[in-house]
Amino acid sequence: MSIELQNLTKSYNSAYALRNINYHFIAGNTTVLIGPSGCGKSTLIRVIMGLIMPDTGSAKINGELLKSHNILQLRKIMGYVIQDGGLFPHLSTEDNVSIMAKYLGWSEEKINERILELSVLTKFPVDGLKRFPSELSGGQKQRVGLMRALMLDPKFLLLDEPLGALDPLIRFELQADLKGIFKLLKKTVVMVTHDMNEAAYFGDSIVLMKDGKIVQTGSIKDFVEKPKCDFVEKFINAQRSLHDFK
Amino acid sequence: MGYKFKIFAVILLVFCSVFPQERYPVKIGSKKFTESVIIGEIATGLGKKVDKNVEHLEELGGTRVLWDALVKGDIDIYPEYTGTIKQEVFSGKISSDNELFNSFEKLNIKISGSLGFNDTYAIGMKRKLAKKLNIDKISDLKEHPELRIGFSNEFMDRKDGWHGLRRAYNLPQKNVRGLDHDLAYRGLESGDIDLIDIYSTDAEIEYYNLKVLKDNKHFFPDYKAVFLYRADLEKKAPGTLRQILKLENSITEASMIKMNEEVKIGGKSESQVASEFIKNKFGEIGDFERQTFFDRLFENTKQHLFLVSVSLLAAILISIPLGIIAFRKKKFGNIILSVVGIIQTIPSLALLVFMIPLLGIGSWPAILALFLYSLLPIVRNTYSGLQDIPENLRESASAIGLPDRAKLRLIELPLASRSILSGIKTSAVINVGTATLGALIGAGGYGQPILTGIRLDNISLILAGAVPAALLALMVQGIFDLFERIIVPKGLRIKSN
Numbered sequence: 001m002s003i004e005l006q007n008l009t010k011s012y013n014s015a016y017a018l019r020n021i022n023y024h025f026i027a028g029n030t031t032v033l034i035g036p037s038g039c040g041k042s043t044l045i046r047v048i049m050g051l052i053m054p055d056t057g058s059a060k061i062n063g064e065l066l067k068s069h070n071i072l073q074l075r076k077i078m079g080y081v082i083q084d085g086g087l088f089p090h091l092s093t094e095d096n097v098s099i100m101a102k103y104l105g106w107s108e109e110k111i112n113e114r115i116l117e118l119s120v121l122t123k124f125p126v127d128g129l130k131r132f133p134s135e136l137s138g139g140q141k142q143r144v145g146l147m148r149a150l151m152l153d154p155k156f157l158l159l160d161e162p163l164g165a166l167d168p169l170i171r172f173e174l175q176a177d178l179k180g181i182f183k184l185l186k187k188t189v190v191m192v193t194h195d196m197n198e199a200a201y202f203g204d205s206i207v208l209m210k211d212g213k214i215v216q217t218g219s220i221k222d223f224v225e226k227p228k229c230d231f232v233e234k235f236i237n238a239q240r241s242l243h244d245f246k
Numbered sequence: 247m248g249y250k251f252k253i254f255a256v257i258l259l260v261f262c263s264v265f266p267q268e269r270y271p272v273k274i275g276s277k278k279f280t281e282s283v284i285i286g287e288i289a290t291g292l293g294k295k296v297d298k299n300v301e302h303l304e305e306l307g308g309t310r311v312l313w314d315a316l317v318k319g320d321i322d323i324y325p326e327y328t329g330t331i332k333q334e335v336f337s338g339k340i341s342s343d344n345e346l347f348n349s350f351e352k353l354n355i356k357i358s359g360s361l362g363f364n365d366t367y368a369i370g371m372k373r374k375l376a377k378k379l380n381i382d383k384i385s386d387l388k389e390h391p392e393l394r395i396g397f398s399n400e401f402m403d404r405k406d407g408w409h410g411l412r413r414a415y416n417l418p419q420k421n422v423r424g425l426d427h428d429l430a431y432r433g434l435e436s437g438d439i440d441l442i443d444i445y446s447t448d449a450e451i452e453y454y455n456l457k458v459l460k461d462n463k464h465f466f467p468d469y470k471a472v473f474l475y476r477a478d479l480e481k482k483a484p485g486t487l488r489q490i491l492k493l494e495n496s497i498t499e500a501s502m503i504k505m506n507e508e509v510k511i512g513g514k515s516e517s518q519v520a521s522e523f524i525k526n527k528f529g530e531i532g533d534f535e536r537q538t539f540f541d542r543l544f545e546n547t548k549q550h551l552f553l554v555s556v557s558l559l560a561a562i563l564i565s566i567p568l569g570i571i572a573f574r575k576k577k578f579g580n581i582i583l584s585v586v587g588i589i590q591t592i593p594s595l596a597l598l599v600f601m602i603p604l605l606g607i608g609s610w611p612a613i614l615a616l617f618l619y620s621l622l623p624i625v626r627n628t629y630s631g632l633q634d635i636p637e638n639l640r641e642s643a644s645a646i647g648l649p650d651r652a653k654l655r656l657i658e659l660p661l662a663s664r665s666i667l668s669g670i671k672t673s674a675v676i677n678v679g680t681a682t683l684g685a686l687i688g689a690g691g692y693g694q695p696i697l698t699g700i701r702l703d704n705i706s707l708i709l710a711g712a713v714p715a716a717l718l719a720l721m722v723q724g725i726f727d728l729f730e731r732i733i734v735p736k737g738l739r740i741k742s743n
Contacts, residue, residue, distance in 0.1 A: 049645050051641055051644055072647050072649055075645060076647050078645075080645035080646070082638055082641070084638065086638045086641065087642075088639060088642070088661070088737075089639075089661070089737050089738055090660045090661055090663075090736075090737040091735070091737060099646065099656060100647055132736065132737035132740050133737065134740050148646065
């Protein structure tokens with residue numbers, strides 16, 4: 001249940017988005033990809049989802065080499081959550097969550113059971129299931145996005161800045177809920193963020209990227225105690241703590 | 247084996263010999279000016295005595311449309327003028343009558359004897375102005391280059407029209423406009439133009455008190471009225487043909503002018519005038535169906551709806567897939583969008599006439615033209631509707647693992663539905679309006695009364711076509727607004743409210 005990346009390179013119009021990326025995501029862990037804008041973290045998660053094909057190198061998902069012919073198959077074992085939830089505006093909450101299950105021919109009973117289970121897990125109010133995305137709050141949209149990603153009970157969960165667009169109070173609450181869910185489900189989680197505090201809060205391992213390359217990997221402790229270079233040190237120190245103002 | 251078939255064949259043979267050739271319904275055509283329609287009606291009235299199914303396709307357009315339709319077999323017979331045949335049909339390349347008959351023979355076309363009158367082209371102006379400027383003959387025009395000219399569109403382009411006339415008389419006038427023949431009289435009356443082309447049998451010459459300028463150089467040839475008909479008519483419907491050809495040498499110039507006057511100025515219908523002519527001339531009571539206003543409205547509505555619905559439906563079925571292809575394959579898509587864009591720039595009248603060599607006259611060429619016109623709004627709106635789907639939604643649809651087809655059906659098309667529907671709505675409304683031109687090539691519809699109304703200067707007839715067409719356009723819009731509630735998913739409508 002791991003993800004292995006080998007020599008991944010991807011460039012757009014001769015500018016590198018990814019340069020020779022090698023990394024092994026450990027099964028059952030939460031790994032956080034972090035770095036400044038344009039460092040390649042979002043490109044990397046899209047390559048893993050098969051949304052972008054790398055120029056060279058390979059990604060192995062669950063031991064299987066990701067190719068165009070098995071993308072659809074592999075996506076069923078990968079749940080994907082993006083900023084704002086990426087919900088389809090023409091479908092109600094329950095239809096958004098169950099679209100793939102319906103396509104795969106699940107029975108109505110099984111679908112309803114699973115939706116109920118997920119709404120409890122994600123603390124989404126059951127009476128909101130019939131609503132449309134435009135009638136939901138930002139936090140609720142994100143919970144629905146998570147429900148949709150978890151619907152088929154995937155082995156992997158990939159999140160691209162899932163909390164980026166939320167206001168601080170809701171963000172705080174969702175962070176705690178998300179962490180609880182990760183711990184409970186024990187899935188292999190890859191999460192992209194630009195916030196070091198969030199990375200520290202979630203990450204069993206942290207991968208810091210810059211200019212398409214991995215600069216340093218390890219636990220938050222490794223980063224704080226043994227920064228590899230000036231850039232890492234700067235990146236960590238760029239976080240303000242309210243304690244500074246006491 | 248074959249026993250039953252043989253009996254059937256024998257019965258068929260017997261049946262065919264009992265009711266010979268007359269089972270063929272002769273189609274009579276006429277051009278879009280009153281005299282042609284009257285002669286067409288007279289021929290129809292006579293023909294119907296032999297075969298009730300004789301059909302009159304009236305007001306089909308100009309010489310080119312009628313001639314092509316005759317050669318193609320869409321019509322069997324129509325009234326024509328000898329000068330027009332030589333100058334316009336054969337572009338002045340034929341000098342002798344012998345050559346003319348040879349050309350006809352090759353095309354299996356025959357020409358009747360003269361119907362008895364000559365309807366030549368002439369140049370006319372208000373009598374008062376002619377007197378004031380002392381103009382009597384065409385060569386006098388040389389002294390008056392300031393005169394404003396409004397010629398019928400056909401006259402502008404004909405070999406025996408303005409170009410030839412100008413050369414023959416060395417005329418200096420520069421201010422020459424092309425316009426509809428029936429509107430030219432009104433332009434003359436209102437003083438916007440000074441000179442027009444006229445037919446010597448036009449009723450308006452008297453009515454508007456016009457001076458017919460003398461053709462002192464004998465530029466205009468004879469325009470004896472004749473019938474052109476397909477040679478196979480002699481075998482297919484000899485009785486009907488014989489009946490129609492009774493008209494040879496039976497219409498005098500005076501009686502033609504009178505009939506034109508009765509329709510254009512007296513306000514009688516062509517069929518009424520035709521029926522009276524037959525009664526007076528041949529002592530027979532004409533067999534004419536009298537159509538009430540509502541019969542006609544119903545008939546026109548039926549034809550109009552047929553044109554619009556068939557062409558629109560076909561356009562929807564073709565355009566949405568084309569829009570999808572354009573969206574999926576960018577390079578090919580550019581070609582598709584350019585081609586349908588170019589089609590849209592072809593003037594609708596020209597597009598209609600282009601269709602005649604392909605499909606003849608009637609509903610189908612009009613439907614094809616309307617279909618081509620309806621493509622662009624639907625293709626473009628399908629394309630842009632899909633193109634405008636936000637990137638994150640497209641990515642989400644891929645990421646949940648839906649294959650392309652399911653993605654299109656479940657996500658992309660519903661998200662683009664509002665845009666696609668509004669493209670269809672645009673097409674439908676344009677289509678309802680453009681379909682009125684279909685009458686020019688024999689497709690009927692609301693254009694028919696408009697065309698007749700323009701010809702007869704009859705506002706109420708024009709309105710009888712224009713008002714229902716406008717109402718239909720509004721209704722179509724309303725229907726599609728209703729459709730929007732059904733087709734556009736609720737989630738998208740909430741957002742827009």
